[in-house]
Amino acid sequence: MKHGALAILPLAAGAAVYGFAFGLLAAQVGFPWWGVALMSGSIHAGSSQIVAVEQFAGTSAALGAALAGAALNLRYIGIVASLSEVLSGLSLRMKLLTIHITGDENWALTMAERAKNQEIGAGFLIGSGLVMITVWTVSTTLGAVTGSALPNLEQFGLGFAFTAAFIAMARGLWRGYANLIPWTVSFAVTIGAVSLDAPKAYAIVVGAVCGLVISHLITNRTRCTL
Structure with missing residues (x-):
């Protein structure tokens, strides 16, 4: 300890x-x-x-x-x-x-x-x-x-x-460039939701979920190509 x-x-x-x-x-x-x-x-x-x-x-x-x-x-x-x-x-x-x-x-x-x-x-x-x-x-x-x-x-x-x-x-x-695409998607979706007058908290939720989905897809694709 x-x-x-x-x-x-x-x-x-x-x-x-x-x-x-x-x-x-x-x-x-x-x-x-x-x-x-x-x-x-x-x-x-x-x-x-x-x-x-x-x-x-x-x-x-x-x-x-x-x-x-x-x-x-x-x-x-x-x-x-x-x-x-x-x-x-x-x-x-x-x-x-x-x-x-x-x-x-x-x-x-x-x-x-x-x-x-x-x-x-x-x-x-x-x-x-x-x-x-x-x-x-x-x-x-x-x-x-x-x-x-x-x-x-x-x-x-x-x-x-x-x-x-x-x-x-x-x-x-930040863990490197592997985070770039999911973070960019999360940021873009969140900003887009806010610009459509969605409550900020819910915009964050939508952006986070979209980022997680993209991260999951990228991870699966990387495993399949190995």
Whole structure:
């Protein structure tokens, strides 16, 4: 666990920056600091949290926010499936805890380290995951506390912080040019749906589903040609 906790620190530092930005803007749109803390600790999914806060702030569309968050987190089905060997031997309770604290950063780091050394396993994943969820929860809460004490940040041109934080998270998900076509399709479909006056949350869902379909088709085609 100690190895994973130390190895993830550089990535945790980056997460703290956009976590603070998220908390700052969440407070500005009316979320209490304790609500941000509870969300970060229980959901632990930055992209979904940003979408949810934007939706609640703009339209209070709870169903749309939930669907958009679920669509953004569909990738975790594959992530959890890839951890079956790493999690083998753990009790059901520990498996559920480990899955909850697993995010893009510590999953990617664990798999990269495991490719070099097969002895890297659940301890590394848990240690790095505990650091990430702690840093994320603390940084978003500090941002929310700070944001609630500041005047309207739009006056200072900081209304872009949601977008900037989301872009930073998306950059961390980039796995190379194999993502280019699915991401482009998702982006185009989402923009098209919004331009047709569809609610943003539902536009995100449609775009995400289309991107997943294209990704699945590309993967199947690649396997067939091998």
